[in-house]
Amino acid sequence: MSVHILVMDGNWHWQPRLRDISPGAGTAVLCRASDLKWADELRGVTAVVGLADDLPVEHWVAAAQHLHQEWRIDVIASLNDRTQDRTAAVAQALGLPFHHPDTVAWVHDKHRMRARLASAGVERVKCAQPTTLEELGDFFTEVAGPVVVKPTGGHASRGVTVVRTREELPAAWQHAWGEATSWTGDYPPLVEEYVPGPEYSVETLTHRGVHHVLAVTEKTSDPVARVETGHVIPARLDGRRESALIAHTRSVLSALNIRFGLTHTEVIDSPNGPVTVETHLRKGGDQIEDLVREAAGVDMADLYLRQLTGQDIGELEVLRERRSHPVYRAAAAIRYLAPDRHGVLAGIDGWQEADAEPGVMRSGQLVPDGTRLAGLKNSDFRLGFVRVCAPDAERAVSRADHALGKLTVRWAE
Ligand SMILES: Nc1ncnc2c1ncn2[C@@H]1O[C@H](COP(=O)(O)OP(=O)(O)O)[C@@H](O)[C@H]1O
Ligand SMILES: [Mg+2]
Numbered sequence: 001m002s003v004h005i006l007v008m009d010g011n012w013h014w015q016p017r018l019r020d021i022s023p024g025a026g027t028a029v030l031c032r033a034s035d036l037k038w039a040d041e042l043r044g045v046t047a048v049v050g051l052a053d054d055l056p057v058e059h060w061v062a063a064a065q066h067l068h069q070e071w072r073i074d075v076i077a078s079l080n081d082r083t084q085d086r087t088a089a090v091a092q093a094l095g096l097p098f099h100h101p102d103t104v105a106w107v108h109d110k111h112r113m114r115a116r117l118a119s120a121g122v123e124r125v126k127c128a129q130p131t132t133l134e135e136l137g138d139f140f141t142e143v144a145g146p147v148v149v150k151p152t153g154g155h156a157s158r159g160v161t162v163v164r165t166r167e168e169l170p171a172a173w174q175h176a177w178g179e180a181t182s183w184t185g186d187y188p189p190l191v192e193e194y195v196p197g198p199e200y201s202v203e204t205l206t207h208r209g210v211h212h213v214l215a216v217t218e219k220t221s222d223p224v225a226r227v228e229t230g231h232v233i234p235a236r237l238d239g240r241r242e243s244a245l246i247a248h249t250r251s252v253l254s255a256l257n258i259r260f261g262l263t264h265t266e267v268i269d270s271p272n273g274p275v276t277v278e279t280h281l282r283k284g285g286d287q288i289e290d291l292v293r294e295a296a297g298v299d300m301a302d303l304y305l306r307q308l309t310g311q312d313i314g315e316l317e318v319l320r321e322r323r324s325h326p327v328y329r330a331a332a333a334i335r336y337l338a339p340d341r342h343g344v345l346a347g348i349d350g351w352q353e354a355d356a357e358p359g360v361m362r363s364g365q366l367v368p369d370g371t372r373l374a375g376l377k378n379s380d381f382r383l384g385f386v387r388v389c390a391p392d393a394e395r396a397v398s399r400a401d402h403a404l405g406k407l408t409v410r411w412a413e
Helices: 015-021 033-038 057-071 084-094 101-108 110-119 133-143 166-177 239-255 288-296 300-308 351-355 393-405
Strands: 004-007 026-032 045-051 075-077 147-150 161-163 190-193 199-207 210-221 228-233 261-270 273-280 331-337 342-349 360-365 372-374 384-390 408-411
Touching: 004 057, 015 300, 026 033, 026 057, 033 045, 045 057, 057 084, 075 084, 084 101, 101 110, 101 273, 110 190, 110 239, 110 273, 133 147, 133 166, 133 190, 147 166, 161 166, 199 239, 199 288, 199 300, 210 239, 210 288, 228 288, 228 393, 239 261, 239 273, 261 300, 288 300, 288 331, 288 360, 288 384, 331 393, 351 360, 351 393, 360 393, 384 393
Parallel strands: 004 026, 004 075, 026 045
Antiparallel strands: 147 161, 147 190, 199 210, 199 261, 210 228, 228 331, 261 273, 331 384, 342 372, 342 408, 360 384
């Protein structure tokens, strides 16, 4: 019997792959009107409904109920942070499986995630959601050390500041408030104790409650802007620390009641053990899907789509061998050109030379010539990237650095 999937985001590009895996699969799309601009693949789509981005959830439920009556929806999918809260509400109303609304709320609201992980006994990070600058000051006094001020529902490192002295608090407070409106609502900023240590992300695919670890990614960030400047898989970790990170991530995912699907969990390996930064109900950005494919030989989209169509993917060899630990066959890295600079970008030279370096898989400019840049404010201010593969992580990192070194940025002013 063919499956009919209600897709509640703008991820159109995987629909042809879905039909390769499950030729009879049908899709209907219920998305935000602003996502309609991605509608470049309409073959085989039964219906497309676009709703004004800010319509309250009951309209989403009503539209989905109508589609369900007309075409009997079997499964609901959303890999986009923007619509997962509505997707969870629709799934509940239609009695179809998806993440529970609480899971979506815990994942998207970093303050609620902290509260949930603390009450589940997984980890305890000092944090608060002050309503005034004075309350923020009180928290800073209480912690007696550096703190991080960031938006509660943030993304792309927007509005994040590491604060080390009391004098820095007002600017950090304002910076975070500037990004207070998130995709799922408005929240006052979050302040947390600063957790020291190297950062990683754990890429997982959960099937029937079992968290399969596809890769552990090592990340580098700009020390001030906290913008991610590179990733390498596999992370260069000894076996004991890798096991601790994986075990911790599994308990985080279980505490958040994640029973299926792809997740991307950011973790700091602190002197007191692993601490979560955030997680997502989707794959990681920054081409991590490509890094996983090149380093681990796993096609995340293929597995996710098979899961969506009802296949018992837990029995596939590729997941059976990853029940406890990731398995790698090579390494892959991405490095970003991310200067913290003000000025107008005149151009970037050296792409051909960079592409000729060993192991380069892909490179590209991310902002057009002529863009006015005002420092490394967030991930969107990264100028370009190179992605490489190599036999091991050490060589992947040095290849990426070499290739990146071939690029020269020209500034107009
Ligand atoms: N409590 C914390 N301790 C130390 N660093 C943090 C903390 N919270 C955030 N950071 C740093 O800021 C970065 C961005 O924070 P994050 O919550 O991941 O925001 P975003 O959703 O924008 O990625 C993290 O990758 C990490 O480098
Ligand atoms: Mg993050």
